[in-house]
Amino acid sequence: MAKAKKETKTIHDFSKYVRWFWMVFLGGILFVFLIFFMTSIFGDLPDHTVLENPKTHLATEIISSDGQTLGKFYLNDNRTPVGYDELPKHLIDALIATEDARFHEHSGIDARGTLRAMLALGRDGGASTISQQLAKQLFTGVASRSTIGRITQKVKEWIIAIRLERQYTKEEIIAQYFNIYDFGNNADGIRSAGRIYFGKEPKDLDLKESAMLVGMFKNSSLYNPRPHRNPVGVRNRRNVVLSQMEKYDYITETVKDSLQKTELDLDYSPESHREGIATYFRGYLDGFMKDWIKNNPKPDGTKYNLYNDGLKIYTTIDSRMQKYAEDAVQQHMPRLQAEFFNQNTPKRNPTAPFLELTRGAIDTLMRRSMKQSERWRHMKYDLKKADKEIKASFQKPVKMSVFAWKDGKASEIDTIMKPIDSMRYYKSFLRTGMMSMNPQTGHVKAWVGGMNYRHFQYDMVKQGKRQIGSTFKPFVYTAAIDQLHYSPCDEFPDTPFCIEANKFGNPEEWCPKNSSNDYGGNRTLKNALANSVNTITARLIDKVGPQTVADLVKKLGVESDILPVPSIALGTPDISVYEMVGAYATFANQGVYTKPVMVTSIEDKNGTILYQFKPETRDVLSDETAYVTVKLMEGVTQGGSGTRLRHSWAKNKPDYKEVITGYPYEFTNPIAGKTGTTQNQSDGWFMGMVPNLVTGVWVGAEDRAAHFKTITYGQGAAMALPIWGLYMKSCYADEALSISKEDFEEPKNLSINVDCSKHTSTTTDDDSDEDTPEDLDFG
Known part of the structure; x- marks a missing residue:
């Protein structure tokens, strides 16, 4: 009986669990049903x-010509x-x-x-x-x-x-x-x-x-x-x-x-806007895209969003060449900077980093720089602070991270410094700008606007414009070849020369001097350009007129103002690296100017093409004039300041440090180029060309008063040329780039003699073949 009752109870308990199971099961189904239909x-x-x-935010992608991602534009989502x-x-x-x-x-x-x-x-x-x-x-x-x-x-x-x-x-x-x-x-x-x-x-x-x-x-x-x-x-x-x-x-x-x-x-x-590869180029591209977006709305009339719409920007930059360019800058600039610091110790130069400035002039320069700084702008216009309070803030030490070269690499140092002292500290650094371009297509392959975008954001490729020294001289020679049909082998007397007052609107007599103050005999035009002989350049501009030269330079793509006075012959105008590379490329492209191209196309996130570039070209020179100019500039690397590209100069010049001339370039192929140095060695330039690549390099400090004391280190051949040499050496080592080692193409109907082997020359053997302070009359 007890057993039967126990079995009955067990069955009752089991049925209770079954009922609960079905209640939970059916209740769950009902619950899910209610959820899905009463959402x-x-x-x-x-x-x-x-x-x-x-809706997901997609970053805009910047793509190199070889299919690599250079960087992205985004605000919050780097996707x-x-x-x-x-x-x-x-x-x-x-x-x-x-x-x-x-x-x-x-x-x-x-x-x-x-x-x-x-x-x-x-x-x-x-x-x-x-x-x-x-x-x-x-x-x-x-x-x-x-x-x-x-x-x-x-x-x-x-x-x-x-x-x-x-x-x-x-x-x-x-x-x-x-x-x-x-x-x-x-x-x-x-x-x-x-x-x-x-x-x-x-x-x-x-x-x-x-x-x-x-x-x-x-x-x-x-x-x-x-x-x-x-x-x-x-x-x-x-x-x-x-x-x-x-x-x-x-x-x-x-x-x-x-x-x-x-x-x-x-x-x-x-990955950020201040880090990675091609940072200065990406800075330029940011402005380019904002202008494009402003003028190219979507089909529905709304504007594209650079940071969220997932655009793809296809550029001409080659990621390999860009890296070689940046590596060249990183290799040369720390060494050059170390020598600059060595010459500008407080003991050697009490007004370091400035030269030829009184303390009063330095104070004026610093006050002007203070008012141009971001700190001043922020405090005055964002925080509405009084000038007195702003000035006082520049004298209060604060924590900051400053740029430094450490073990040959860019780095940061955490320190405590007065903002005014940090400004002077940054003025002691030499800066650089470099651009490389295919002259036939106009495609810009490398763009280095400075040494470190986080600390030096001003782009010295397109934004910055500096005096160009002797790199302007080929324009004068070109005008003479074009107008007067001169040959590189034509000779001119190497004697003092003056252009009289009031000629070409010049109020005073202009008598430029040669760097060595050494005169006598005759020089061929090829020899004169190779050795930057100022008097012969002056004779040429006297024959063709400064207005002719200024007009030619404008046709070559230089947008900067060129005052048509005789002194432009020695490089007084301020011109950007971007403009100079475009102008020189015309010589390598048989007289056809091709506007530099940075963006080939833009696509939306679905692959629809929104923009495709159209080449802008114009005939400026005959192919003969362009070729003759190239042959003139080949002399610079055969017997002028560019000769050091042919061997390791330091082997024969033990007084020169490796920082300047010790790189073993040893190029054997045809190279046309020109070095340039401006007054007091404030700016050093080198423009170098091979048939399918033209590259320009500038080096100098933010203020022209900060410079090397002597021309040994301050000339373009020492400051800028090594970057070009290191870059080209890497480009040639990468055979996939197919950088030319061939001769420049000769026109079919060449009537001007470019073979000066039968002519005797009076080439000097100066270490310095640049314009020194005494050479230039900037009056």
Whole structure:
């Protein structure tokens, strides 16, 4: 009897559980039904059109001519999407193994995982599928702290996840998830993450790199691989991912064990507007794009957003040549700067870094610079401070990081310094500008506007204009060849020469001197240009007239004002590197001026072409005149200041330091060029040409009063030419670039004699063949 009662009770208890089960089961179905069909109680959900085009901010990408990303324009999201086919298989495997092992089996919600999470009350994780996580990233945002809020958000994720699964393929969901995630440190999306943490495109990531990045999905702030943040935690998390991959048979235990023992091996390269490659060019491009956007609205009349619309800007810059140019600057400038500091110690120069200035003149210069500074602008116009208070702030020491060359590399030093002292400190640094261009196409291949964009943002390629010294002389010679049909072999007396007062509007007599004050005999034009003989250049401008030369220079693309007076013959005008390269390129392009091109096309995020450049060219000179000018300038590297490009000069000039002449260039191919030095050695130039590449280099300080005391170090052949030589040596070593070593093309109907081998010359053998302070009359 007791046994029967016990069995009856057991059956009764079991039936009670069955009833509860069906109540919970049916109640759950009803609950889900109500949720999915009464979603209005949870607020707005995205409709199908929004799901088709989720609003994500896409950075504008700057692409080099060789297909590399030079940089991006973005405000908050440094995101450039990639397709599923650009993701390596082990990266996808790592994600699925770690985040959603049954990804290919469910339709947005993993029922088993969700039930497990509910029974464990979330202690083992929330069982969110990749689709749910994508829904959260795209549409639901940060989770609420309240229980009701968390439940509501989870339901939204379920609904949107199911809709996403209907809208997209599994592959598209994977790609979107990798593209949307913020990996920290401006690494928005997998493409930026691969570049920033490993210097690689996603397709090139190896297994352990992929595992580390997937490990960051758990918490990119906690597992931040940035150096000195959490290396142990990041490595441990990466190893968890590798274990998950082994658990689900994506890798073997042997592979897992070997990779878990390895270091992270980061190649951390932060991407920002002030870091990376071609920073000065990107600064120029920012202005170019803003002007383009202003004048080219979208079809609906709205404006493109440079930072959010995912534009692609295809440029002419070659990433390899850009790197060689930047490396050349980084190699030469620290050495040159070290010598400048050596000559400008307080003991050797009490007014360092300035020369020929009284203390009163220096105070005036510093006050003017103070009022032109960003600190002054900010305090006066943003903070509305009085001038007296602003001036006082320049005398108060503050913490700052300043630029320095350390072990031959650009670096920063944390220090405490008065702002006025930091201004003087920065004025002691020599700066540089460099541009390289294909003369036939006008495509600019390299652009270096300075040494370090973070600390020296003024671009010395296009913004900065400086006196150009003897690099102007080929324009005078060209005018004489064009107008008077002169030959490089024609001879002129090397004797003192004056242009009388009031001729060409010059109020006073002008009598330029040669650098050596040594006169006598005759010189061919080729020899005179190679040795920068001022008196012969003066004779030529006297024959053709300064207005003729000024007009020619304008036709060669120089937009700067050229005052038509005789002294322009020796390089008094201020011209930019950009203008000079364009002008010289005309000689290498058989007399046809081609306007420099930096952008070839612009596309929207869908690949629609929005802009395509049209070449701007014009005939300026006959091919004969251009060729004869080139042959004249070849003499500069055969027997003038550019001769050091032919060998390692330091072997024969032991008094010169390696910083100036010790680079073993030893070029043997035809090179046309011209060095230039301005008054008091304030500016050093070198313009160098081979048939398919023209490159200009300028070096000097911000203020002309800061310069080398003597011409030994202050001439263009010492300041600027080494950068050109180092750059070209790297370009020639990279055979894929196909930089020409051939002769310049000779016109078919050449009537002017360019072979001066039968003529005797009186070439001097001066170390200095530049314009010294005594040479130039700037009156």
